[in-house]
Amino acid sequence: MKNPRDGQSADTRERILDVAERLFMEHGYEGASMRQITGEASVNLAAVNYHFGSKEALLQAVFRRRLACLNEERLRVLDRLEAEAKGRPLKPSQIVDAFFGTMLRMAQDEDCGGQIFLRLLGRTMTEPAEFIRTFLAQEYRTVLERYKAALFKALPDVPHAEIVWRFHFMLGATSYAIAGTDALRLVTDWEIEEEDAVDRLDRLLPRLMSFLLGGLRAPLPEFGVGKK
Amino acid sequence: MKNPRDGQSADTRERILDVAERLFMEHGYEGASMRQITGEASVNLAAVNYHFGSKEALLQAVFRRRLACLNEERLRVLDRLEAEAKGRPLKPSQIVDAFFGTMLRMAQDEDCGGQIFLRLLGRTMTEPAEFIRTFLAQEYRTVLERYKAALFKALPDVPHAEIVWRFHFMLGATSYAIAGTDALRLVTDWEIEEEDAVDRLDRLLPRLMSFLLGGLRAPLPEFGVGKK
DNA sequence: GTAGCATTCAAACGAACGTATGAATAGCTC
């Protein structure tokens, strides 16, 4: 086995990635220590540096493992939709579902990450560490360009700046929704407890889609003309 | 001067709070070190523990200083609106503006925090540290109860669970919008550069309000009946 | 069986962390 990514080490690598994914989600990048990660993964402390090189590289590996899968699927779905449309603009609902729906449906597929990664993703987009944001921006670049273009085409009467802002709002609403079933406790305390966890995720998608589409298609804002 | 909060120490306290506010925003709670904070504030390392007791207490002091101001204003505005309505339900747009608009307008008032605190607030709601979320939930409890109740009354046909979810979505969209003029770079790269920073904040409120209201008033989701 | 390689392991490194201590300094009252 010449390739270090094969063989018996695969167990170790995967176990580290799984635990790191969960602990980064629970405690953040700085809050999750190497000793905690290697401890819960039952591997030696030095294993991370051996297999990945550094803590930064570990985080990137955690993300790449899932994001590759997710963003390729997003591009495939958009390709297919645009092929079917034969040059005509897509419906906004199709685009929003292709982007956000694909992500939430991915959470049901344990091979592709599951809920843990989804919550990690939601949390991480606001992580303060510089290298994380740069890394994510880079990983997302292609997908975002394509989806932005699709939205521009689907909403020809809406200024591009407005679409970008609303895309941003949609990202925020979604990140929050998935990052914090915890943070939701801040706003609910009990209100939703009756639904079990499975139902909650099943129903999150339609709920979110309604909200996002309502926001995306809302009347354009009127900037106060008297100002400045 | 018997009270440690008066006298010449006020300078030190305030300087620490100002710097801590900014550094917590830039690097997060764990990422901002005491030495960095005291260094940039030009005070002794021990000053924080003398004036506040601990790093946790410092963070709470940073938030309390601004949140008190913000949430009291939110309650005042809601009180006034409800008094004027004389028992009739408020309009959703009034409630959303009273909650989110008050916050964004506060950012223009430098006495009450300014943009730095606003961005800190946006970032912090997803901070992983347990004590932070507990603290914030506690600080927000009263205000959220009041606003939820107002929304329930304003939208009598919408199930409470849906309103709570949409409140959550609105919080997420707003946090993102203000947390990251940085994170926006992830989605824009250049698209919005033509607007200077002042205009951007002026125009954020109408943009956000349109989006939030569109989402809040969107048609209710239909949960797939075939599912489970 | 031994050479070569990938992997694991225990142990240690230096740096940075939050916190604590006790002496020095400044401002006020009497």
Add this chain to the structure above:
DNA sequence: GAGCTATTCATACGTTCGTTTGAATGCTAC
């Protein structure tokens, strides 16, 4: 100006951090 208190300061403490090292281990191939 003596005495008191509030504040500042330099310094050190004990931990924990991410990373490194060099020896041990297991596997494969010849």
